[in-house]
Amino acid sequence: MNDSTEHPLRDALHAQVRESGGDAAGARLAGLADGALRMARRRQRLVRAGAGVAVAAAVATAWVAVPDGTTPRGHVVQPAAGDSNGKAALMSLLPVTSSTERACAPGSGGYTVPARATHPELCVRTDRAKGMTGVRVASAKAVKSSIDGAWQVEVTLNAADRARFAALTGSIAPAPAPRNEFAIVIDGKLWGNPYVNRSITGGRLEIVGSFVGDLTSAAVHDLAHRLDPGT
Structure with missing residues (x-):
């Protein structure tokens, strides 16, 4: 994973939120995608930082x-x-x-x-x-x-x-x-x-x-x- 903000799952969930008019369920899913990506990127940076x-x-x-x-x-x-x-x-x-x-x-x-x-x-x-x-x-x-x-x-x-x-x-x-x-x-x-x-x-x-x-x-x-x- 790179540090770009583009990601298929994230983009799909945010597209779903837009199409549904920003309903609460879609927003929660989009929030999960954003949070998971932030955590994954932090883990990747920590791994690159060395043992x-x-x-x-x-x-x-x-x-x-x-x-x-x-x-x-x-x-x-x-x-x-x-x-x-x-x-x-x-x-x-x-x-x-x-x-x-x-x-x-x-x-x-x-x-x-x-x-x-x-x-x-x-x-x-x-x-x-x-x-x-x-x-x-x-x-x-x-x-x-x-x-x-x-x-x-x-x-x-x-x-x-x-x-x-x-x-x-x-x-x-x-x-x-x-x-x-x-x-x-x-x-x-x-x-x-x-x-x-x-x-x-x-x-x-x-x-x-x-x-x-x-x-x-x-x-x-x-x-x-x-x-x-x-x-």
Whole structure:
């Protein structure tokens, strides 16, 4: 896919809207086409940017079926309050084992993503035994993406965790979706579940939420402050 605004599906849907006089259903379909194209182009630019960074970006999947004409948004979880010892928050990076269209049962260990206009309620389950838990990052900072201007937290791992992260992402990359995803869990909350297609050896990842534009400036700065050991 190139970065042109021309695309057969998009053009056909917009033509349908014009012919129908701009009815609501046609406009919603056109909005979905526009949103899917924006996400696909962002993914393409991120791939061209090279290896070494995992991004919790929006992925257009089969369950994104009811557009509302706006950019899809995922579950936004506010960070928990700092602990009494003032220690930096710990992060877990856990391989995803399943993602089903229902809320997780209480006590099941899964993470529920509430329903939105663009997707149903989801239960994301993970394998803690094969993941990385209790990760204290080397650094974390709030930044704005140079690609789309979305706020995100840029995390750098230490040398030991960098090797573990490379092994984790390398082991899940060949698996079919959603088992090629890993969950980013902080303070017991799901902050995103990006997919990978190769081992990530650079020791860096970016937290942008479940969908593009999920996180506000305040949420990103708060989370970076919670994670960074130097603050």
